[in-house]
Amino acid sequence: xxRFAILLxxxxxxxxxxxxxxxxxxxxxxxxxxxxxxxxxxxxxxxHRPLGLAEGDPVADKYFNDxxxxxxxxxxxxxxxxxxxxxxxxxxxxxxxxxxxxxxxxGNALWDVSSESVHPSYQxxxxxxxxxxxxxxxxxxxxxxGMNDVAYYGIEESIENMKKLVALILERQPSAExxxxxxxxxxxxxxxxxxxxxxxxxxxxxxxxxxxxxxxFVDVAYVMRDENGCLFDAYCSDPEDMGMHFTDEGCxxxxxxxxxxxxxASK
Amino acid sequence: xxxxxxxxLAACLLLAGCAGGPxxxxxxxxxQAALSAQYDxxxxxxxxxxxxxxxxxxxxxxxxxxxxxxxxxxxxxxxxLLFEGRDADAAARIxxxxxxxxxxxxxxxxxxxxxxYAKISACKVETSGNYVSLIVSADAQxxxxxxxxxxx
Numbered sequence: 001x002x003r004f005a006i007l008l009x010x011x012x013x014x015x016x017x018x019x020x021x022x023x024x025x026x027x028x029x030x031x032x033x034x035x036x037x038x039x040x041x042x043x044x045x046x047x048h049r050p051l052g053l054a055e056g057d058p059v060a061d062k063y064f065n066d067x068x069x070x071x072x073x074x075x076x077x078x079x080x081x082x083x084x085x086x087x088x089x090x091x092x093x094x095x096x097x098x099x100x101x102x103x104x105x106x107g108n109a110l111w112d113v114s115s116e117s118v119h120p121s122y123q124x125x126x127x128x129x130x131x132x133x134x135x136x137x138x139x140x141x142x143x144x145x146g147m148n149d150v151a152y153y154g155i156e157e158s159i160e161n162m163k164k165l166v167a168l169i170l171e172r173q174p175s176a177e178x179x180x181x182x183x184x185x186x187x188x189x190x191x192x193x194x195x196x197x198x199x200x201x202x203x204x205x206x207x208x209x210x211x212x213x214x215x216x217f218v219d220v221a222y223v224m225r226d227e228n229g230c231l232f233d234a235y236c237s238d239p240e241d242m243g244m245h246f247t248d249e250g251c252x253x254x255x256x257x258x259x260x261x262x263x264x265a266s267k
Numbered sequence: 268x269x270x271x272x273x274x275x276l277a278a279c280l281l282l283a284g285c286a287g288g289p290x291x292x293x294x295x296x297x298x299q300a301a302l303s304a305q306y307d308x309x310x311x312x313x314x315x316x317x318x319x320x321x322x323x324x325x326x327x328x329x330x331x332x333x334x335x336x337x338x339x340x341x342x343x344x345x346x347x348l349l350f351e352g353r354d355a356d357a358a359a360r361i362x363x364x365x366x367x368x369x370x371x372x373x374x375x376x377x378x379x380x381x382x383x384y385a386k387i388s389a390c391k392v393e394t395s396g397n398y399v400s401l402i403v404s405a406d407a408q409x410x411x412x413x414x415x416x417x418x419x
Contacts, residue, residue: 073375076341084312084339097321102341102375118374124324124364126371237340242379245342 036208045185045200045229050261051207052182052217059262064094067140070120070129073245074184075144076100077237081251093255099132105148106161110168129165134172141169141176142258144220146183146202147244151193155202159209166215177263180210182221188230190243196229216263223257224250290396291418295349298417299334302347305413306406311336311345324364325350329357331397344376344383348401349414358397365392365401372403 037051069075079100085092101120109129113119122132133141143166149158166178182203185196194202203221210217224231235250236243246254302308314335319325322337331351338345348365352358369392376384390403393411395418402410 073341073379080312080337080339080341083314083318087313087315087318101371102380103378115370116374118371121322121324121367121371123320124322124367126367238342241342245340 039201050219050222068138144181
């Protein structure tokens, strides 16, 4: 009996590392898992499935009526695309509003508003993001930031800045639901910082932060990446330059992802 | 005394004459059409009245007529904004909003779009009577001339 107990104990001890590693290896396949993802587990900057909100039937356009999209020049292109669609008489993301500015990041969004700052404007007035969200009375706050943060602040500090920004938004607009979108990749020909590896690692840690804080994660970057984690060339409008901004086709893929990965959507 | 009054009246009439009679006006839709005919504006899109408030803080009640075009991509600073205010006060309010827009464009382009920054720097918000304009384009000077020549 003693021998059997010792054997059992030995087996258990031997299995501990394997048991600890197993869930991590499966983590990106287990949407909603509370085990933090580790970038070291991903040799390539890709996941096999999207993280965060699961796919469902497309939601109606009105789902976005009380939404605001916050972002940098990447989201600014989405804003232009949506504006063009609406002005052509079409319906696109309901009556969603936008708070965008080129060069915006979660870091400089925390700065004081000044004549030199790059805070977005709401109805022509430059202001802090949390104030604009409150004035808009937005109930769904979609944020995509990081492209202007990761290379400058580093990944960890960029995540901390995002947490601070979200906390400020929720302080002013407690009823808002937060939807953090993954930062999208750059084309293979881009070699400057932030690299796709940096952006991917940032996205994984951003996902962890979302799970920890109860925010929704919308993995838009998943549909923008090829098998090597690079932005599809067809989705890139500036291949000769920064290699990160979208074409209309890229915007369509983005909108399609948003409408099929909404809160409460079912399949 | 009579001579003085006559002199004053003559001076007033002369001044009124120098003011050029009725103020010149321009049809901004026609200007937009002329610009579209002369330049390749396929990379730009027209903005609606709702966009004027959302994007610039310009209130519809201040606007008598307008033409507003903006680049379809986020990496081009091209923008053509032509407004006629309902009166001088309205024009002043519109100018104040376009000044803010101009500064925001400069700030946003400064660190990552050097060519666009140079393009914006070469342009400015201008006022003529109740008309306010901001034309940001590589062809801004020629476009501005077309716009100014349209006043009759």
